Amino acid sequence: AQRVTQPEKLLSVFKGAPVELKCNYSYSGSPELFWYVQYSRQRLQLLLRHISRESIKGFTADLNKGETSFHLKKPFAQEEDSAMYYCALSGRNSGGYQKVTFGIGTKLQVIP
Amino acid sequence: NAGVTQTPKFRILKIGQSMTLQCAQDMNHNYMYWYRQDPGMGLKLIYYSVGAGITDKGEVPNGYNVSRSTTEDFPLRLELAAPSQTSVYFCASSSSQTGYEQYFGPGTRLTVT
Numbered sequence: 001a002q003r004v005t006q007p008e009k010l011l012s013v014f015k016g017a018p019v020e021l022k023c024n025y026s027y028s029g030s031p032e033l034f035w036y037v038q039y040s041r042q043r044l045q046l047l048l049r050h051i052s053r054e055s056i057k058g059f060t061a062d063l064n065k066g067e068t069s070f071h072l073k074k075p076f077a078q079e080e081d082s083a084m085y086y087c088a089l090s091g092r093n094s095g096g097y098q099k100v101t102f103g104i105g106t107k108l109q110v111i112p
Numbered sequence: 113n114a115g116v117t118q119t120p121k122f123r124i125l126k127i128g129q130s131m132t133l134q135c136a137q138d139m140n141h142n143y144m145y146w147y148r149q150d151p152g153m154g155l156k157l158i159y160y161s162v163g164a165g166i167t168d169k170g171e172v173p174n175g176y177n178v179s180r181s182t183t184e185d186f187p188l189r190l191e192l193a194a195p196s197q198t199s200v201y202f203c204a205s206s207s208s209q210t211g212y213e214q215y216f217g218p219g220t221r222l223t224v225t
Contacts, residue, residue: 009152032212044155044202044216051211086155090212097162098143098212104154 002027002091006103013077014111021072021106023061023087032090033070035061036102039083047072047085057081077110084108113138118203118217125193125224133188133220135203143206144186145214146170146178148199155202161186193224 003026013019025031035047048056050063050070061072070087086105093099119134137144146158147170157170161180175197177189186205190197200221204214 006154034213036214043218044204044214046213049211049213088214095168097168098206098208099160100145100157100206100212100214102147102155102157 002031002089002099002101004087004089004101004103006087006106008106009104010107010109012109012111015079016076019072019074019077019081019108019110021085021087021108023070023072023103025068025070025087025089027068027089027091029091031063033061033063034088034090035059035070035072036086036088037083038086038105044086077108079110079112082108082110115139116203116205116215116217118201118220120220121218122221123223125190125222127193127195127224129193130189130191131193133190133201133203133222135186135188135217136184137186137203137205137215138184139205139207139215140183141205141207141210141215142183143212144180145204145206146176146186146188147202147204148172148197149202149219150199158188158201190222195224198222198224 005024033050037047038044087103116137142163145160147155159178161167203217
């Protein structure tokens with residue numbers, strides 16, 4: 001079974017402070033991990049994925065297989081970063097199909 | 113490309129009524145999904161499909177039905193609506209060609225009273 005855990009429902013930080021949104025996963029194979037973002041009243045959209053190892057809007061995330069984590073980080077939070085962030089894992093299920101599991105999401109609130 | 117489209121945007125149902133939420137994608141994705149998003153509960157998978165004619169249950173399938181007769185369309189049917197089905201419903205699609213990145217629709221806000 002695959003599982004994604006986001007331990008914080010709400011994370012409040014001051015503008016300019018560092019941000020770390022935690023994500024831990026459970027999966028027996030090689031996972032593909034993603035971070036999605038949902039701004040207020042907008043659809044979910046991909047923020048970044050581990051396989052591309054890129055930085056989007058100043059955010060980065062490193063896959064740590066030893067700790068089974070994929071934490072999302074940004075050195076200096078901005079007000080426009082306030083949104084809902086979802087960690088997601090894509091892996092093959094027992095039927096050989098790709099299955100995606102989302103965490104419950106973390107609401108990031110950046111205080112001016 | 114229009115991407116993933118959903119209709120309607122909003123709907124109010126009375127208890128016991130039925131309705132179909134429409135979802136279409138024009139990206140030729142083989143995977144399609146239906147999620148519900150409840151406040152503070154994140155996304156929960158209702159049903160998904162890996163191709164035309166193939167569907168499977170997700171975490172919370174009770175009270176819903178789906179069909180996938182074409183690659184493009186993946187309607188979600190609610191039979192005998194209940195207040196517990198008040199939620200925002202998102203449809204998504206993906207494919208191996210996009211590395212299974214999910215493309216989401218704008219959502220349907222459903223209220224059952």
